[in-house]
Amino acid sequence: MPFFERKQQKNQNSGDAGHQRKISTSTIPTISKRRIYVNLPLPATELDQYGQPKECYVTNKIRTSKYTLLTFLPKNLFEQFRRVANMYFLFLVVLQLFPMIGGEVQPFLASVPLISIISMTALKDAFEDWKRHAQDKNLNRSQTTLLRNWRNVNIPTNDTSSQNFLVRIWNGIFNLLGCRIGENLDNNKVSHTTHNGAVWTESHWQDVKVGDIVKLKNNDAVPADMIILSTSEPDGLCYVETKNLDGETNLKVRHCVPSTISITTESDCENIAFYVESEQPHSNLYSYTGVLHYPDNDATDNNLIEPISINDVLLRGCVLRNTEWAIGLVIFTGTDTKIMLNSGDTPSKRSKIEIETNFHVCSFTSENIQGCYLFGIDPQLKNCVA
Incomplete structure (x- = not known):
């Protein structure tokens, strides 16, 4: 039985669900778009000359620390000398360099008190920032369940490899000679099928990418902003705790997109084919607009489309409650998630x-x-x- 026919049968068996919306074949206008494809080859207009996606998304690795090894010294000195007292004593130390003012006082001895204060403050700041790095590392290495042995067409095949950079240099050299490696790359090679079949695998949060399919279990934290495809409940509902986002402790109801309610297994995730037209990231926690498009076997010109609202989305930082499992499609990662857009950079208090x-x-x-x-x-x- 075709996938979407099973979806319709399950909807009928589950009774009348108040949240289900009517699927339409009319055109829904969109303003700013981010397209995420699932088991569909990317159009040629969205591929570069090497057959890789043009759109590059941020990783899901986040950093809330203020400093790195390279930026600690200049940034910390800048922060400390924003204090007028430090600037005043630095000015006095500079005056000691002139014999007519400093007399017989050694400039080094005059600078010892200032150096001591600056050094102790820097050690304190370094220790506090080290704790932030440790917290970031623990969060980035939190466990979640991803669909593996399955091709996510939204990311380059050599996403993090230096080999991709070398290949582009090589192609640039051969461009001058009129031949290019990968010139006749078949777009269908950026495909969705695998020989061994897709499986659920434990992975780190930092490995989650836009277009990945995530399976959450009860009491799991949400690793990235994602659209709910299906849940363990017959009517596609799930309950989330948003305490980390808005401070509210009461559980909120979210529901899946009706057209994907029948997804339960890895095989179902491999057999579906659709793409999501999403708005660009913004910081409003209570607003989201998107459209899900999937092929219509009966239509020739238009695809079936279905609107997506904030009630169909799980935001990073939420916790799944009172629901055995939920499957979602990642739309925003890392600094593009709403919780990170609202947090901003670590301030200097x-x-x-x-x-x-x-x-x-x-x-x-x-x-x-x-x-x-x-x-x-x-x-x-x-x-x-x-």
Whole structure:
């Protein structure tokens, strides 16, 4: 029995589901598009000259730390010298370099207090950022279940390999000679079938990519923003906890796309064929617009289409509750997910005490400069005051 006929039969057996929507063959207008294909070859317009997808998506690996090994020293020094007190004492150390001002005081000895303060603060910042790196590493290596031995056509075949870079250089050289490796690459080679069959495999969150199919179990956290294809419930419902997103502890109801409600096995995931036309990532947690297109055997010009809303989407950071399992299609990963778009970069916090200290140091420095001018630089004025 064809896949979508089984879907219709299951819908009839499951009773009247209030969330199911009528599938239409009319054209739904879209504005900004991201197309994700499942078991369909990418159109030639979406492939580059090497037969690889033109669209490159961000990885699902996230980083909330402020520094790296290369950026720690310059960024940390910049942050510390934003404090006016540090700038003031640095200015005093620089003055010690001039014999007429510093006298017999060694510049190094004058800089020891400032170096000590800067070093201790840097060690404290490094330790705090190391803990952020450890948390990021644990999160990126969290376990989830992905469909493997199955071709995700939305990512390049050599996605993370240096070999792809070398091949492009080689092709660039041979371009000058009029021949190009992979010039006659068959687009159908970027295919969806495998010889051994697809299987569910435990993988890390950082390995999740746009277009992957993920299977969540009860109490699993959602690794990326994804469309719900099916759930263990006959009516396609599932329950999620969004405490990490909006702070609300009550469970929310989400439901799958009706046309994919019959997906239960790896074989079903291999046999379906559709593509999703999605909006571009944005930070609104309560809005999403997309359209699912799948082939219609009876139609010649139009594909059957079905709208997708935020109620059909699981967002990264949510937790699946009271549902045995749910299968979803990844649409946004890493920094494109809504939770990351709302978090932003790790801020450099400045306390009220630090702000007030900066103000008082500026005032004190200004008074010192005025005093030096009045009583030290102009001897005539000094005598007049005396």
